[in-house]
Amino acid sequence: MRTIIKILVFVMFVSGVLQWSVIDLSWEDFRVIQVAHILSSIAILFLLLPFIYRHIRRYYFIKKVNSVNGWVVFVLFILLIASGFYLLLVGNRGGDMFGELSFNVHLYGSFLLIILFIAHAFFSEKKQITPLVLLALINPQLSHSQEKLSNIEVNSTRSYHSEDWTSSTKCKSCHSEIFKQWSNSNHKHMVGSNPYYMVMETLAGEVEGEGFRKWCMSCHNPSALLNGHEKTTHDMEGNFLRDEIFEKDGQGLIADFKEQDNFRLEEGVSCVTCHRITDASSKGNASYTLTLERKKYAFEDSKAPLGHWFSEKLINSNPDEHKKSYMDPLYKESRYCASCHDEFHPKNGIAIVSTFKEWEKSEFNNPKDKSKHKTCIDCHMTNLKDGKLSPLRGTSTDGGVIKEDVKVHYFSGSNHFLAGLKDKKNEEQTIELLKSSAKLDVDVKDNTLSVGVTNVGAGHHLPTGVADFRELWLDVSVKDRDDKLVFSSGKLKEDGNIEDDSRVFQKVFGDENGEPVGLLFWRYKILLKDTRIPSKQRRVESFALSKSVKYPLSVEVKLNFRIYPQWTTDAVKKAFPTLPNPPIIELMKVEKEFK
Amino acid sequence: MKKLLFYTLILAITVLSVIVSIAYLTPSKVIPKYSDDKLRELALSKGLKPTPDTYKKLLELVDDASNPMSASKIALGRELFFDVNLSKNKETSCATCHSFDKDLKNKGVMSKMISSKEEQINNCVACHLKDQSGTDRFTFSQGDNHEPHPYLLNTQTVLNTAFAKHFTWSGDVNSIKEQSKNSFLAHYKMNITEEELQLRVAKSNKYRAMFDDTFEDGITFENINKAIEIYVKTLVTRGAYDRFLDGNNSAISSDAKRGLANFISFGCKGCHSDIALGGQSIQRFPLRDFAQVYDLKPNFELFPEIKRFDSEFPFENSGGFLGKDKSHLFRVPILRNVTKTSPYFHNGAVPKIREAVNVMAKHQLGRHLTLEQIDEIVAFLRTLEGNIVEYDVSESK
Numbered sequence: 001m002r003t004i005i006k007i008l009v010f011v012m013f014v015s016g017v018l019q020w021s022v023i024d025l026s027w028e029d030f031r032v033i034q035v036a037h038i039l040s041s042i043a044i045l046f047l048l049l050p051f052i053y054r055h056i057r058r059y060y061f062i063k064k065v066n067s068v069n070g071w072v073v074f075v076l077f078i079l080l081i082a083s084g085f086y087l088l089l090v091g092n093r094g095g096d097m098f099g100e101l102s103f104n105v106h107l108y109g110s111f112l113l114i115i116l117f118i119a120h121a122f123f124s125e126k127k128q129i130t131p132l133v134l135l136a137l138i139n140p141q142l143s144h145s146q147e148k149l150s151n152i153e154v155n156s157t158r159s160y161h162s163e164d165w166t167s168s169t170k171c172k173s174c175h176s177e178i179f180k181q182w183s184n185s186n187h188k189h190m191v192g193s194n195p196y197y198m199v200m201e202t203l204a205g206e207v208e209g210e211g212f213r214k215w216c217m218s219c220h221n222p223s224a225l226l227n228g229h230e231k232t233t234h235d236m237e238g239n240f241l242r243d244e245i246f247e248k249d250g251q252g253l254i255a256d257f258k259e260q261d262n263f264r265l266e267e268g269v270s271c272v273t274c275h276r277i278t279d280a281s282s283k284g285n286a287s288y289t290l291t292l293e294r295k296k297y298a299f300e301d302s303k304a305p306l307g308h309w310f311s312e313k314l315i316n317s318n319p320d321e322h323k324k325s326y327m328d329p330l331y332k333e334s335r336y337c338a339s340c341h342d343e344f345h346p347k348n349g350i351a352i353v354s355t356f357k358e359w360e361k362s363e364f365n366n367p368k369d370k371s372k373h374k375t376c377i378d379c380h381m382t383n384l385k386d387g388k389l390s391p392l393r394g395t396s397t398d399g400g401v402i403k404e405d406v407k408v409h410y411f412s413g414s415n416h417f418l419a420g421l422k423d424k425k426n427e428e429q430t431i432e433l434l435k436s437s438a439k440l441d442v443d444v445k446d447n448t449l450s451v452g453v454t455n456v457g458a459g460h461h462l463p464t465g466v467a468d469f470r471e472l473w474l475d476v477s478v479k480d481r482d483d484k485l486v487f488s489s490g491k492l493k494e495d496g497n498i499e500d501d502s503r504v505f506q507k508v509f510g511d512e513n514g515e516p517v518g519l520l521f522w523r524y525k526i527l528l529k530d531t532r533i534p535s536k537q538r539r540v541e542s543f544a545l546s547k548s549v550k551y552p553l554s555v556e557v558k559l560n561f562r563i564y565p566q567w568t569t570d571a572v573k574k575a576f577p578t579l580p581n582p583p584i585i586e587l588m589k590v591e592k593e594f595k
Numbered sequence: 596m597k598k599l600l601f602y603t604l605i606l607a608i609t610v611l612s613v614i615v616s617i618a619y620l621t622p623s624k625v626i627p628k629y630s631d632d633k634l635r636e637l638a639l640s641k642g643l644k645p646t647p648d649t650y651k652k653l654l655e656l657v658d659d660a661s662n663p664m665s666a667s668k669i670a671l672g673r674e675l676f677f678d679v680n681l682s683k684n685k686e687t688s689c690a691t692c693h694s695f696d697k698d699l700k701n702k703g704v705m706s707k708m709i710s711s712k713e714e715q716i717n718n719c720v721a722c723h724l725k726d727q728s729g730t731d732r733f734t735f736s737q738g739d740n741h742e743p744h745p746y747l748l749n750t751q752t753v754l755n756t757a758f759a760k761h762f763t764w765s766g767d768v769n770s771i772k773e774q775s776k777n778s779f780l781a782h783y784k785m786n787i788t789e790e791e792l793q794l795r796v797a798k799s800n801k802y803r804a805m806f807d808d809t810f811e812d813g814i815t816f817e818n819i820n821k822a823i824e825i826y827v828k829t830l831v832t833r834g835a836y837d838r839f840l841d842g843n844n845s846a847i848s849s850d851a852k853r854g855l856a857n858f859i860s861f862g863c864k865g866c867h868s869d870i871a872l873g874g875q876s877i878q879r880f881p882l883r884d885f886a887q888v889y890d891l892k893p894n895f896e897l898f899p900e901i902k903r904f905d906s907e908f909p910f911e912n913s914g915g916f917l918g919k920d921k922s923h924l925f926r927v928p929i930l931r932n933v934t935k936t937s938p939y940f941h942n943g944a945v946p947k948i949r950e951a952v953n954v955m956a957k958h959q960l961g962r963h964l965t966l967e968q969i970d971e972i973v974a975f976l977r978t979l980e981g982n983i984v985e986y987d988v989s990e991s992k
Binding site for chain 1: 706737
């Protein structure tokens with residue numbers, strides 16, 4: 001019996017030390033040993049406790065031997081068990097001192113214990129390492145092995161399993177706040193739940209041939225594309241299209257995962273999609289490298305709830321590899337975002353979206369002066385409060401280390417609309433960002449009203465992105481002395497579209513014959529109009545007033561923004577009748593009197 | 596006490612190592628690697644056949660003296676198939692559930708829909724029907740007045756039923772004509788009486804002329820269904836798989852070829868046989884009793900997956916259908932275009948094809964497929980996707 005105890009103590013020690021980062025054990029061995037260490041510790045505990053009880057009873061109470069060394073070993077042993085349980089059940093997540101303390105006590109305490117244990121039990125005997133063989137025996141294949149999927153570019157034809165695209169629901173159990181932010185954001189709703197996208201992808205496939213969908217899918221739906229799917233699908237609820245437009249907090253995704261685990265592919269841009277991009281260039285059109293092969297803790301792919309629970313405990317008890325797998329310095333650079341936020345025609349190379357290139361030329365790109373250098377995430381993933389960027393102090397992991405600037409996953413940009421149908425907080429963030437982007441100034445001279453719009457806040461044009469589907473325009477009303485409306489511009493027509501000769505800041509694409517392309521933006525050959533406002537620049541719009549107007553004039557100018565033109569929404573509504581009309585957002589308003 | 600503990604430990608270790616070594620040492624059944632030509636030869640020898648690529652070949656295979664095929668009958672059947680006036684509320688046609696577009700050349704449904712002035716209510720056709728492969732994602736069939744099927748049965752494909760011997764989920768019906776009659780009369784489908792149907796058809800000049808051309812006895816209930824039967828018989832699809840069987844080695848991927856080999860070797864082809872890969876026989880499902888109550892998955896994890904199932908099927912049996920004679924007998928479904936018609940099984944309870952393959956392997960073959968094997972079989976099933984062949988009907992007679 002004693003021999004067994006001795007062997008087991010050494011097994012525990014060796015298997016523990018092997019996990020030490022200094023040893024740098026190969027990942028495959030690490031993940032097995034981690035489990036073996038924890039599971040055997042529990043088994044051994046049951047063997048040891050009766051033994052310790054009888055041992056103390058026999059020597060201290062009956063034989064009256066008082067061994068100081070023995071007591072120290074005992075106390076250390078209790079400490080190790082306590083810290084071990086803390087690591088397993090709560091973990092070393094970084095947010096509390098106890099995790100860190102437990103880790104150190106567990107690690108260094110074990111060395112002390114083993115020395116004292118040798119002194120106590122053997123006096124001068126040597127270590128026995130034979131039981132390692134036992135460990136090697138209990139080495140089941142813990143979860144299904146990953147394919148060798150390194151460095152796959154998006155245009156690769158190799159396909160992944162749906163299991164490889166770990167569902168974002170799994171991330172939720174520890175990153176609940178980030179999950180919530182993402183689940184209502186535009187990055188989640190880029191495929192089946194986005195009516196505009198669904199119509200456009202279908203249209204692209206219909207007009208240009210089914211294969212053309214790949215171009216859309218490479219950024220919008222990399223998981224489906226790399227799994228060999230030919231098109232994006234939407235969820236069904238019985239015989240009906242599930243209405244996901246108003247669905248909050250990823251409920252559908254969570255329900256799906258509960259029912260089918262990862263058997264069903266999570267389409268769109270999930271947690272792993274972005275957090276497993278290992279390289280990216282600013283070229284655009286999905287110029288990133290995605291590597292799903294990563295170090296997984298034991299039971300991470302387990303379908304059993306208990307196994308899943310256990311894998312989370314394993315991660316928490318030693319989260320270094322987990323952090324390394326999903327974070328990369330690349331993620332702070334603009335080229336990372338550029339891989340999808342710059343877009344060109346796949347055949348003729350004509351630039352369609354150039355947000356990154358606009359940023360590159362702007363003052364925001366200033367790598368020499370770090371205080372002025374602002375990358376994408378500095379505005380779009382930073383918390384906003386009262387119209388200002390105000391970094392959020394808090395944790396990204398539940399119970400994790402407090403960070404001064406938690407990167408929020410609202411991905412606020414300009415599309416407040418689809419996010420806002422799900423979550424108001426998400427919408428607020430985007431509207432605040434929008435409102436901080438531009439300034440208005442108004443003047444009247446020689447019967448000419450001039451309105452200046454300055455792009456003060458954006459490190460790119462206003463509007464950017466698919467600026468051919470964005471409406472930023474001036475809504476002008478001028479009233480004379482008698483309070484009579486003498487001039488107006490930028491009002492809505494009855495059908496919801498903006499009046500024809502309004503001053504809209506946008507770009508208008510024409511096809512090879514110079515005709516506007518409408519929905520088929522990929523047919524763009526000739527730029528018909530570009531009235532966008534580059535970063536930090538001012539654009540002046542002049543309106544001629546009638547010579548006979550009676551001063552004083554009261555002028556009201558609004559800078560309005562609408563995410564999709566009415567005619568676009570009208571087309572999409574044909575397929576998705578529950579879609580509401582996007583509201584008009586008033587970014588700024590100036591009222592002034594001129595004498 | 597000590598001894599007891601010692602022996603328990605030894606025993607536990609022995610048992611564990613025996614289990615682990617059995618698991619490691621048991622060789623998995625190796626499916627030989629076939630060359631492309633060998634594989635084709637094997638498939639053909641096991642009764643798998645391509646669909647005919649010409650009308651002449653189709654006639655040789657499916658023409659029947661009791662209701663011979665003719666160009667005028669096909670045209671008539673086509674008109675009837677898409678005519679919503681033939682249902683009680685004038686809302687439903689055969690194509691409501693058996694959905695594909697009447698015009699096989701129509702490739703611009705979406706463009707047409709979004710540019711049309713009329714208000715439209717969620718028209719699934721726009722996204723799903725521009726490929727003529729009978730894509731549908733409906734869980735259960737709904738007939739006139741949106742009345743659901745009493746058993747909530749999923750609509751089975753009409754494509755390639757020309758090669759089937761049995762029809763409907765229970766396999767009780769023996770001809771397309773018979774099922775066409777049932778569908779007209781059933782209150783949860785077209786919901787119309789024989790007399791009313793004949794009256795409505797007779798009202799149309801177009802139909803009167805067409806019937807006079809085609810049948811000697813003009814408009815009768817029998818003839819209406821005969822015409823529909825003939826039209827349905829021309830709804831045959833061809834895909835990459837057929838081109839492979841016809842001798843084109845590069846028509847399907849290497850994954851799909853391994854999938855085909857698996858499909859044959861595992862025994863799927865035993866029931867999913869002949870040209871249509873199904874529709875030839877009536878079989879029991881689920882076959883294996885062990886699956887009925889608990890599903891214990893030997894996944895070599897410490898915590899096996901235990902799931903309580905419906906006592907009848909390895910999925911929820913909404914609708915309560917129990918097969919022919921309530922004895923779990925089902926007509927083997929046709930696998931052509933199966934990847935386009937999720938969800939699966941008689942009540943559409945299984946949403947994804949990979950899971951459906953898994954269920955079939957587990958409960959019909961008693962096999963636990965690896966994820967790779969499932970992928971390969973799905974890759975093979977994808978090669979069965981194909982659009983309806985536009986036969987040149989005038990080419991022969």
